[in-house]
Amino acid sequence: MLRIPHACLLLTLVVGGFLPVPAADSARLAVEPTIKDIRTGENHWYIRSTKLPGYAAATAHDPRFGEKDLWGSDVKASLFAKQVWPKNRVLVWAKPGTGAKDGWDAKHWLEDGKPATKGIDVDSDLVLPDTGNGYAISLTDGRKYQPAAFRHLTIGTNAQVIGHFSIRGNVWIKAGGSVMYLDSVVGGGHTFLRNDNLSNGWNNRGLSLVDHFHFKKLADGSTEFIGIFHSEDNWQFHSGLFIVGAGSEIGMGNRTAPKIEKDAAVAILSGSYLTRRTNCDWDTDLTVEGKLLAGLPERPLTSDARLGLGWKSKGTLMGTNGGGRIPGPKDMGMIIATGGSLTVNTSDAAKARLVINCSRRDNDWGQIEIISRGRPLGGDALIAKLKELPRRTDMTILGTITWTGIHLDDFRAGGIQVASAPDFSGKGKGPTFGADNEGKPAGLFVPVK
Numbered sequence: 001m002l003r004i005p006h007a008c009l010l011l012t013l014v015v016g017g018f019l020p021v022p023a024a025d026s027a028r029l030a031v032e033p034t035i036k037d038i039r040t041g042e043n044h045w046y047i048r049s050t051k052l053p054g055y056a057a058a059t060a061h062d063p064r065f066g067e068k069d070l071w072g073s074d075v076k077a078s079l080f081a082k083q084v085w086p087k088n089r090v091l092v093w094a095k096p097g098t099g100a101k102d103g104w105d106a107k108h109w110l111e112d113g114k115p116a117t118k119g120i121d122v123d124s125d126l127v128l129p130d131t132g133n134g135y136a137i138s139l140t141d142g143r144k145y146q147p148a149a150f151r152h153l154t155i156g157t158n159a160q161v162i163g164h165f166s167i168r169g170n171v172w173i174k175a176g177g178s179v180m181y182l183d184s185v186v187g188g189g190h191t192f193l194r195n196d197n198l199s200n201g202w203n204n205r206g207l208s209l210v211d212h213f214h215f216k217k218l219a220d221g222s223t224e225f226i227g228i229f230h231s232e233d234n235w236q237f238h239s240g241l242f243i244v245g246a247g248s249e250i251g252m253g254n255r256t257a258p259k260i261e262k263d264a265a266v267a268i269l270s271g272s273y274l275t276r277r278t279n280c281d282w283d284t285d286l287t288v289e290g291k292l293l294a295g296l297p298e299r300p301l302t303s304d305a306r307l308g309l310g311w312k313s314k315g316t317l318m319g320t321n322g323g324g325r326i327p328g329p330k331d332m333g334m335i336i337a338t339g340g341s342l343t344v345n346t347s348d349a350a351k352a353r354l355v356i357n358c359s360r361r362d363n364d365w366g367q368i369e370i371i372s373r374g375r376p377l378g379g380d381a382l383i384a385k386l387k388e389l390p391r392r393t394d395m396t397i398l399g400t401i402t403w404t405g406i407h408l409d410d411f412r413a414g415g416i417q418v419a420s421a422p423d424f425s426g427k428g429k430g431p432t433f434g435a436d437n438e439g440k441p442a443g444l445f446v447p448v449k
Contacts, residue, residue, distance in 0.1 A: 045072050046227070050175045050196055060152035060170035061090060061125040063192075072226075074246050077299050079190035079222050085169065088123045088151060091116055096131035096159070103137035103163070104148060122168060125152040128159035130174070139163035140181070149186075155179055173197065188218040192245075194226040215242050219263065225250060234280075237290070239263040244305075249273040257283035262339060265291035268305040270352065275308030275359045284332045285310035285393075288340040294354035294405070295345035301352035301405070308359030309333030309393040312412070333358070333393035333415075336401060344405035349428055357434065358393040358410035392438055398448065409434025414446045421445040 049055055049070050058064040065071055065081045075081050091109040100108050109116040120126065120139070128137065139148040140163030151169035155161055155177035162180045168187035173179055173195040185193065217223060217240025224243040230251035237260045244250050246269040252258055257280050260266050268274050276285045286309065295301035312333050334356075336342055346352045394415030403422040408431050415438070423430030424441050433441045 045069055046196060055174075056130060056156075058172075059125075059127055059154040060172040061085065061127075061154070063170065063172070072246060074299065078192075078224055078245075079241075079243075080170070080192040080224055083190040085151075085189070088125055089121075090125045090127065091120065092127045093129060093137065093159075096129040096156070097133040097135050099135040099137050099160075101138045103139045103161075108137070120148060120150050122149045122151070124150045125154075125169070126150055127154045128156050128161065128177070130156035130176075131158050134158045134160070136160040136162055139165050167191075167193070170194075182213065184214040184216060185223050186214075186216050188221045190221060191223045192226055193223055195229075196227070214238060215240065215264070217241065234258040237261060237264040237266055240265075242266045243296075244268045244272040244274055247271040249275070251275050256280075257285065257287065259287040260290045260292060260340070262289045265293060267293040267296050268307065268354065269295060269299060270301050270303045270305060273306040273308065275306065276310045279310035279312070284335050285312075286334045288334065288336045288342065288399070290340060292336070292340070292342045293345065294343070295352075297345050299345075301344070301346040301354070302348075303351075304353050304355050304407075306355045306357070307334075308357060309395065311358055311391045312393045312415070332396050334395040336395070336397045336399040338398045340399035342397075342399075342401045342406075344402050346405040349405040353405050353407045353432070355407045355409065356395075357408070357436075358391045360391065390436075390438070396448065403431045404429060406431040407434060408432070408441075408444070409436050411437050411444050413438040413443050416445045417448045418445055419448055 052067070052070055054064055054067050054070060058067070058070060063071075063081075065075055071081075089111060091111055094108055094110045094115070102108075104119050106116040106119040109119070111117070135158065137160070139161060148163060148165040149168065150165070151167075153161065153167060153169070153171045155171075155173045157174055157176035160178045160180070164181045164183050166184045166186050167182060168191075169189070170191045171179075171182070171193045175196040177195075178197070185191070214236050215223070216238040219239060222241035222243055224245045226245040226248055228249040228251070230249075230253075233253045234256045235250065235252055235258050237258070239261065240263075242264065244267065248269075249272060251273075252275070266274065279285065292307075294305045294307075310333055312331065342354075344354050391410060392412035392415065393410055394412055394417075396417040397419070401418075408416075421442065422445075426432070433444075437444055
């Protein structure tokens, strides 16, 4: 069983500096922060770290957590910084700047400075050194489609790893490095996945990882994702603790509905964001059968964390034209299932909250034809009307929820199904409400059907 507290996606990844979002007033919450808002320039630790003398030498298997400014200020509180790994084989790519399609072969690697005598195994730590010339290595034999598996992975400047593979340890993608087709995060222990590419461009959608990404750590294991991660598809959380690191973002796509299964927990830390980039038009945007956490008991929120749900109001206009979608029990912004829970751990419920609203991360207009499974909507008169329709979301609470420290915005009238309504006194015992809800707070809640 999970003590504390695997994903389907075409994942594009861009990581940048993300300032913690301060506790915002309700008027500001109507507009989500853009990439221009969250890129913080030369003063952010991500950017400072890449210019430090020790940056090039730091690796996923030797992260140097104690070096000043190489990591964020909260690194000492993280689980991954406390993890002790046994010493294993370290394989270094022998010819930086020269790629290979059979990168699993021992002939391409050095071990202890000498040619390796055997290839990659599940306990290997891999290092692709920095180079001035771009090079790519494949780690999957496409003829046999045998996914590779190894422990730590360091991808240096101008290096790229290609191939379906599972990670059992840390991943550090250095500035200028890239990766494609990382299938899953598995195994025990506490790990991190960090990407320092700050200049690939948000709107260019950066780097493609994989169609189907699965998070399946052991019950006592965790992985903290550091940076901004976006997808065209989705994530699946099977087991273990998935952490959206402080000032980071996980942006899920719209093609497959994500689920936090009963043995999994997802924690959104201070200044971080878990969001649907676009609406999942034919299913619930997020199902919570396990634990959804804002902050952790040992790392409570010190600034707002955010949960962005899909746009669920357009079905009232489009009816069955929108992907055959009709508003109903299988198409909610979020369902906290029986046995699931949502808990906020905060240092100050008035200033550091979990903000739940309707995601505006991407324009949905470009997705309309993709999601209109019934018929193409190009030129349809409804498109213009959609652009004028206020974005609203909804959710059903069948499990348990801690309302204190939650801020709700963009919910439709009657859009929150719950066994019993929360406290509306405003004395800190219930949620707070933004200015873009449809009606007064009490009108948002209806009994579970």
